[in-house]
Amino acid sequence: MELLNYSEIWVGELTDELLNERQDICKCELCRLDIQAMALNQLKPNYVVSEHGRIYTKTKMLGQQNRADIVAQVTKAIEQVSRRPHHLP
Numbered sequence: 001m002e003l004l005n006y007s008e009i010w011v012g013e014l015t016d017e018l019l020n021e022r023q024d025i026c027k028c029e030l031c032r033l034d035i036q037a038m039a040l041n042q043l044k045p046n047y048v049v050s051e052h053g054r055i056y057t058k059t060k061m062l063g064q065q066n067r068a069d070i071v072a073q074v075t076k077a078i079e080q081v082s083r084r085p086h087h088l089p
């Protein structure tokens with residue numbers, strides 16, 4: 001059994017989605033993870049219990065409001081990370 005933070009999954013998906021629309025910024029693994037860490041620190045966690053990918057707690061659906069919050073935080077994080085990427089000297 002393990003704990004799974006659903007916010008991480010949502011942030012991961014939306015980061016991919018939002019980065020796909022951008023051609024002007026770095027999408028390396030470090031920048032991607034930086035963006036996700038920054039966004040996740042601003043969002044509430046959504047823990048569920050899972051075992052081998054099977055989720056025991058009732059799966060939370062990503063509601064319209066949640067999605068809007070996550071999009072806002074990921075967008076903000078993309079702006080900050082792309083302005084000061086950690087991979088640069």
Ligand SMILES: [Zn+2]
Nearest residue numbers: 026028031087
């Ligand atoms: Zn990068």
